[in-house]
Amino acid sequence: MNQFFARRRDRLLTYQAMREGKVAAGRRVACRNCGAESSALDWNRSDQVCPKCGWHAPIGAYYRLSLILDPGTFQELDEKLQPANPLGFPGYPAKLRATQEETGLNDAVVTALGSIEGHRAVFGVMDSRFIMASMGTAVGEKVTRAAEYAQRHKLPLILFAASGGARMQEGIFSLMQMAKTAAAIQRFQEKGGLYISCLTHPTTGGVTASFASLGDIMLAEPGALIGFAGPRVIEQTIGEKLPEGFQRAEYLLDHGFLDQIVPRSQWRQVLSQLLALHEKGGRT
Amino acid sequence: MSAYTPEEKVKLARNPERPGTADFIQALFTDFFEQRGDRLCREDASILGGIARFHGRPVTIVGHRKGKNLEENLTCNFGMPGPEGYRKAQRLMKQAEKFGRPIITFIDTPGAYPGKEAEERGQGEAIARCLALMSSLTVPTIAVVTGEGSSGGALALGVANRVLMLEHAVYSVLSPEGFASILWKDSSRSGEACAVMKLTAQDLRRGGIVQGVLREPEGGAHTDWEATFRTVDAALRKELAALDKLSPRVLVQQRYQMFRAMGRDLPAAGEEEA
Numbered sequence: 001m002n003q004f005f006a007r008r009r010d011r012l013l014t015y016q017a018m019r020e021g022k023v024a025a026g027r028r029v030a031c032r033n034c035g036a037e038s039s040a041l042d043w044n045r046s047d048q049v050c051p052k053c054g055w056h057a058p059i060g061a062y063y064r065l066s067l068i069l070d071p072g073t074f075q076e077l078d079e080k081l082q083p084a085n086p087l088g089f090p091g092y093p094a095k096l097r098a099t100q101e102e103t104g105l106n107d108a109v110v111t112a113l114g115s116i117e118g119h120r121a122v123f124g125v126m127d128s129r130f131i132m133a134s135m136g137t138a139v140g141e142k143v144t145r146a147a148e149y150a151q152r153h154k155l156p157l158i159l160f161a162a163s164g165g166a167r168m169q170e171g172i173f174s175l176m177q178m179a180k181t182a183a184a185i186q187r188f189q190e191k192g193g194l195y196i197s198c199l200t201h202p203t204t205g206g207v208t209a210s211f212a213s214l215g216d217i218m219l220a221e222p223g224a225l226i227g228f229a230g231p232r233v234i235e236q237t238i239g240e241k242l243p244e245g246f247q248r249a250e251y252l253l254d255h256g257f258l259d260q261i262v263p264r265s266q267w268r269q270v271l272s273q274l275l276a277l278h279e280k281g282g283r284t
Numbered sequence: 285m286s287a288y289t290p291e292e293k294v295k296l297a298r299n300p301e302r303p304g305t306a307d308f309i310q311a312l313f314t315d316f317f318e319q320r321g322d323r324l325c326r327e328d329a330s331i332l333g334g335i336a337r338f339h340g341r342p343v344t345i346v347g348h349r350k351g352k353n354l355e356e357n358l359t360c361n362f363g364m365p366g367p368e369g370y371r372k373a374q375r376l377m378k379q380a381e382k383f384g385r386p387i388i389t390f391i392d393t394p395g396a397y398p399g400k401e402a403e404e405r406g407q408g409e410a411i412a413r414c415l416a417l418m419s420s421l422t423v424p425t426i427a428v429v430t431g432e433g434s435s436g437g438a439l440a441l442g443v444a445n446r447v448l449m450l451e452h453a454v455y456s457v458l459s460p461e462g463f464a465s466i467l468w469k470d471s472s473r474s475g476e477a478c479a480v481m482k483l484t485a486q487d488l489r490r491g492g493i494v495q496g497v498l499r500e501p502e503g504g505a506h507t508d509w510e511a512t513f514r515t516v517d518a519a520l521r522k523e524l525a526a527l528d529k530l531s532p533r534v535l536v537q538q539r540y541q542m543f544r545a546m547g548r549d550l551p552a553a554g555e556e557e558a
């Protein structure tokens with residue numbers, strides 16, 4: 001299992017490096033936030049947090065799992081689940097295939113069993129490289145199954161959200177995943193399950209308006225954009241520019257929607273603390 | 285089968301002369317007592333709710349309200365609720381559960397309001413809580429899509445034991461304009477969007493998203509309100525009678541399984557024609 005994980009992780013890290021190679025055409029990578037260039041090596045050392053400004057760049061799902069899980073504990077769930085084309089939307093299967101080849105993912109979420117400092121939990125991590133990590137039936141189904149699995153095995157559930165919203169190509173079926181995932185989370189929580197929701201850049205639309213907002217504990221990465229409507233839509237609607245920092249994690253913390261903001265380097269420590277605090281005395 | 289195209293149905297669904305939540309309440313219920321406010325922040329008139337009698341028995345009603353003239357439109361924000369509206373809905377539904385009242389919702393909204401204050405006060409969280417709450421209610425719940433049901437702002441009132449749609453109502457992940465704008469960066473292609481979105485009551489019935497399609501009078505619901513009311517009244521009576529037979533536990537179970545099945549066991553993309 002250890003080897004399997006290492007292989008996955010290597011593959012994703014290779015993708016990561018390749019992509020960055022394309023952008024920078026060399027060994028220096030510009031930050032999408034501050035524009036400053038840093039060496040690819042420094043970016044890797046900081047787990048893709050800008051060495052100059054601290055901006056948390058989006059990272060792939062396997063890559064994130066490799067950062068937080070105990071080595072050798074990763075066991076993927078529903079690995080073979082494939083996305084569907086419920087509307088028969090023209091061109092969608094081809095787009096899916098191309099994105100699958102490009103990212104090595106089947107769809108926008110990876111779910112897995114794993115441990116942090118020996119505490120077992122069910123994990124789900126969304127990956128914004130896959131069609132903006134929009135939620136279609138595959139994402140909804142995997143998140144739901146993860147919650148059901150966690151309930152069956154009396155394990156905590158930890159989801160890292162990132163999403164552009166609903167998967168338009170799957171139409172109403174995509175919308176219904178909001179109801180399905182919210183219902184599964186609700187059920188899990190009513191049975192005493194612990195759900196920690198971790199919001200990463202960007203988390204918007206139907207994912208924000210369903211499972212991502214329902215955590216017993218709500219956490220986010222620094223600077224993450226979190227909202228229901230996207231900033232552009234809001235600006236168009238109200239006809240004014242939004243203030244600096246609007247819908248960012250720090251703003252949500254100020255407005256009472258988060259427990260804490262967690263820098264990327266701290267996830268293991270914070271999650272392990274929370275898992276330990278819930279180990280005895282909780283109903284699970 | 286109706287002769288209208290999906291695009292024509294969107295126009296019908298948005299016809300301002302169509303009966304809205306307030307009209308259905310007046311026609312189908314007696315003793316309506318409106319309940320206002322979310323008890324946290326403010327009153328949001330784009331959600332209309334309260335207690336009333338349906339054929340003698342107390343029920344809770346929650347629905348979107350667009351308003352009938354410009355002044356009302358503005359007060360009701362054209363039927364686009366903010367988080368306060370969704371939190372009022374939650375408050376009313378919890379109360380209905382406490383007192384064992386069935387809940388009937390009427391869905392008709394262009395979507396939740398994408399505004400600055402709405403975001404500030406947690407639009408996403410408010411909708412998410414509505415979904416979670418509705419999924420777990422131990423009383424019978426029936427949702428009726430009467431006009432346009434767009435996006436999470438519509439679904440927030442739609443996690444019911446039975447979801448019914450008027451014949452020319454539409455229900456979709458986003459408005460056709462928004463859909464076209466996201467997929468093709470061109471909101472003027474909304475007609476094309478209507479054609480591919482499968483947003484008509486008939487499409488949704490086939491897809492297992494709604495459980496009943498309610499016939500409208502010739503020309504649409506706005507041409508004959510009385511006929512529309514009779515149809516909706518009969519459907520509500522029938523569905524409520526069926527749900528009355530189910531225990532609270534079975535009600536929760538039936539609703540969960542219904543939504544659980546949506547988008548499950550579909551063939552992988554590209555293999556559906558094979």
Ligand SMILES: [Zn+2]
Pocket residue numbers: 031032033034035036050051052053054055
């Ligand atoms: Zn930077």
